[in-house]
Amino acid sequence: MSNRTTRRAGPRFHSEDLVTLAASPDRVGIISRTHHDPDDDEDLDPNYDPAFNLAPDDVEISWTGSPPAAPQLYKESEVVLLDRYFLPGDIVLHPTNPTMSGTVIEVEGRADLKDVRGSATLDDVDMALLEFKYPFLSVGGILFKDGWCGRLHDVSKCKVQIMFSTGAVCEINEADLEMHAHIEFGDEHNSLSLDRVQPGLIVRVRRTFHDHVTRWLTESRSTGSGVGLIIDLHAEQLDVDWAFDTAAVNGPPLPLPDQLVDPQAVKYFRSSLEHATMFVGNLVQFRAHADTPRLADGRDATPCYRLVKTRTFATVRWQDGTVQHGMRATELKIPLAVDETALWPGDICWNRQGQLQDLEDANDLQVGVVQSVDPARRLAIVRWFDAAWENLGVPETCSLYQISSHPNFTMDLADRVLVAAHKESPRSYAWFGEVVRIALDGTRDVFLANGQTETHRFDQLTLVDPTEMGPLEDELGSEDGFLDEDGNMVDPSDEEWMTDDDEAAALSGSNDHGDEEDEERVSRDDDDEPMDVDAATTTTGTTTTAAADGDTEVEPDLASAPAAPVIPGEEPFDVVDDDDTPLDPATLHFKDATPMTAALLRQIRKQHAALRTGLPHGIYVRTFASRLDLLVALVFGPDDTPYAGAPFLFEIQLPADYPRTPPSVYFMNRSGGRMNPNLHEDGKVCLSLLGTWHGKSYESWNPSTSTILQLLVSIQGLVLVKHPYFLEPGYGKYQGTSDGAQNSRMYNERVRILSLKGTVAYLERPPAYLKSTLDAYYTRGAGKDLVDSIPKELEDPSWTEGAKVMMRPVAEKMVCKLKALAEEAAKAEEGESKEGEDARAAAADESSEQ
Structure with a gap:
């Protein structure tokens, strides 16, 4: 980790911490809001009032006691931490090793109680002896x-x-x-x-x-x-x-x-972990089997009393497999955000080669159990199951970028599960339970609704949604496991969209026509007259910047963007003729063409004119004579980012009512992994400009000013950035923190590996209509330097061992491919030179004969 800048330490307080004031130690309250709470981030709410944000050293406290008062703000320096609540399965940071995290595997607590009928108290009670007095007060129980x-x-x-x-x-x-x-x-x-x-x-x-x-x-x-x-x-x-x-769970249906x-x-359902969910203020009673203590005045404890103070202790299993018992909860730190590649002992993983392996049949991937993790080196020890998932092999060392958590078996402690083994006994309710222990052999101990605890293998359990109480997968408890019928991986981050305040920069350069002019411009183009595609093809080649109906083309202000570099024989924008390069519909995501109308053709002509003259460095666009509604954009990753030199391809389809409706965009991802918070593995592109993210109104698509050129500049400048980790919703506030810096570095390592893997895939199987552009970029353009720079990246001491394990074969393959391309280009150039010499010699001979 670089020490070139001073980073803020992790936060001292978190929501739901039990606190008091240094100046008033008799007051007890619970923190209701902090600066770093993700739901405070304005990116998550388009109507969010920035005045609601807290300063980094502010906390909001709701006090117990009378009289009632609104939550109040205090400086962290005024507040004293009394207790911190954890549930089994929670992630915590090691108190002395900043790279190490662990999972809470057991929670113990002591509590002070107060009789709800008076002032009698009961001190230092083992919370495991308690249960909620009124379970019906817990909505969602x-x-x-x-x-x-x-x-x-x-x-x-x-x-x-x-x-x-x-x-x-x-x-x-x-x-x-x-x-x-x-x-x-x-x-x-x-x-x-x-x-x-x-x-x-x-x-x-x-x-x-x-x-x-x-x-x-x-x-x-x-x-x-x-x-x-x-x-x-x-x-x-x-x-x-x-x-x-x-x-x-495939049992008998019931009325x-x-x-x-x-x-x-x-x-x-009385959870065996119920005591871990108790907070100050809860109403509790002793469990039926517990010996009832006596109050301070000698009377038997009353049936109902309230928690007035708690002290929590946790047992933690760290990533390296070591276990610490009885740790005071106030000494444990909570990570601001968990690294998405992180794994812990007992996790079920699969060998997807760091998401570098293209999925054809997910059932063919190795599945194993994590034994321990070295987070600093990005390595893990894993035992793999055999093909039948019956026996575990010997421990093997793997890169953390080689494996990932299996999306269908991410069962943590305290998770609710269905147990197919008891499907024939519906009224025993033994088919429902919660995970109370995770073992290193792939089994889980489950506390069942009938009060018994049983051990089951991970694939015999089905995780249920804790909020909707609905199964996470469509096929529950089937013998084939929990993958969908096509064997595809479920993407758990499907809703992790990015929004960035800087995205407004892509909009601010456009001329702002008012709403009235917007409606007028769109209405003038509302012409449903069908257009002959062949006729459209012949008219689209014009380079004029004036619209056919007399309107002036609206272009974004891109004066600061450098002109596209000249690569011999390659134009930044071009219309591909089917006679030269036939378009195979099977290779497209948008297979069905948008019906062509005169209005749409006019809009297409405007967009083409802007693209011919305005594309900045590193962006190339192709459209097709047979599919004028479709464009394919090739955006090369900018320098000084983890995407440097990598190709990113996007299909862009214009709808029938364009520009009233924004275009549809599909990311043609060949890396096999999630490249960016905005670019999902399934091809989804999340931007407020496209309406795929709920950004501010001024960031949304504007029919009179928004353009395809603006969209591409936004992707290049606001998505493919130096630190993409902070584009995750709510993560921007973690910039400058030690947690944020470490997670960002790990994110960039993974993204760099994926970028090079995607590059190799495109060099090996380039789309025919972009082959010459890709070849030219990597032989005569900016990409030719990658042959020398990639090996140097592997020598960078900041790369972890696990990253190098995955980077090395990808880098070697890419360098080999680049050298082969260079040799082919040299031979072609030599052949062209020889042909030129022969032609000149023949011309000279002909001249001499004359």
Whole structure:
């Protein structure tokens, strides 16, 4: 890691940290917002108010206690960390090794409790003895009925018990209570988590309740001064979203239960990790099997009390396989963002050669179990399964860029899974559970809904979505595993789109016609008259910059962009004649042509004129006489980026109503991996200019000013950048941090390998219509220097060992191909020279004879 610049250390505080103030240690609060929270980033919300952003040293705290108050901002220097909450499976950073991370595999906690009926306390309680008093207060909780599994949506009916100072106790519907009483916050109230009335809250009522809304549980009906304390809740009806039955694991289908159910008729899933999910402010009770402690005054502990302070300890398994027990949670650091190539012991991986292997049949790829990882060297030790996935081989050392987490078996601790082995026993609910242990032999211990713990191999479990309670894959529990029917990999980052404030620069250079002129320009081109393609071909070759209908072509301000270099025989823009280079539709992504109209042809002519004269250095565009709606852009990676010298090809199709609708763009990716936050492996190009990302309104496509030229300049200048890692949504704020710098370096290593791999693929199998351009670029253009520069890259001491392992064969293959191209070009030039000499000699002989 370079030390040329000073980088900010990792953040001191994170959301949900339990804190106090140095000046007021009796106050306890929970951090509700920090500067580095990803959801604070304005890129994620086009209507985001920048005034809502926090300064890097600000935190927002929501306080427990009374009176209620809005969350308040404090400087980090004023705040003291009391506790930090973790769940099994969470990623943490090593306290002394900045490159090492680990997974929390066990959580222990001690808690101070307070009786919700008074001031009695119970200190230093083992949280493993506790469970939530009212599981129905946890919206989203898992429950079962009649062989079905579902999520709690809401409590539709609930009774509230109130005890008054006179000792009288009454019961009232929650809805009636809110109508007939004023509810106050008690000292225990946590303003972060209260979604409905809870025990411990104080209510003020009229001197008497109406009998038709109140049921008295004591002989006395006196409310005294009218001040009461909520002491208990009883759910009477639950609203449940039922998700699936055993049919999800190929078991017998069962009738769907009613959405509104009696709480006594359902079974709650009581997680064995429930204590790890408890926060200050939660209402808890002792588990049925636990010995009930005694309160400070000698009385038995009450059935319900509130957590007022916690102390969390974690057991962590580090990437190198070592395990540390009883680490104080406040000493553990949370990564700002996790490196997407990172792996941990027990992970199921596949040998996709760092995503450098083209997928033809995903089932043919090796699958293994990670044993340990050396993150600094980017190496891992893996045991591979045999072809039948029955036996594990001996440990092998692999590059982290050679392997990646298997997308269909990314099961972490605390994940919910379906167990196909119990599909024939639907009402035992043993077919549902949570992962509680990850072993190095590919098995997982699963805590089942029937209270038992069993061990199952990873491919016998199906991960379920924790928020939607729906299976992640279409084919669940099938014998073939969890790949789709074509064996294609599921892309888990499909929604990780980029937006960058600088993208506005690509728009600011365009002349800004108002909305009225925009509509006028578009309406003048709304001509649905069909156009003969052959006639269109003959008229499109003109280089005039004036539109056929008299409008002046609108061009972006590209004065600062250098002119495209002259490569002999190669034009930056050209129309390919089918007679010279036939276009094979099978090689195209956009196989169906857009119907040609006079209006569309006029727009095409304008775009061609701009491309002929305005393309900057490193961009070449081809269109086709038989497909004028289609363009293919070749963009070479800019210098001083991990993409330097690599070709990036894009298919661009103009829609019938262009420019009212932006073009469709497809990234022709031959690297086999994700090259950029904006350029997805499946070819998707995410830019607000194309409407594939929800950017600001001024970044969107403007029918009167946006152009294909502007689009290509945006891709070259705003996507293919020096540090693409920071283009991920929310990651821009990590620039200047040690975490961000390290993750960016790892990202660039992987991207560089993929870029060279893609280059080799295009040199070996170039599209016919761009072969001469690619050959010329790598023999006579800027790319000819790669023959010497690539071997030097391997000598760079900043490259990790794992990167060099993957880079070396790709680099050698590319250099070999470049040298072969150079030899072919030299021979061709020599042949041309010889032909020229022969022609001159023949001419001289003819002249002498005359």
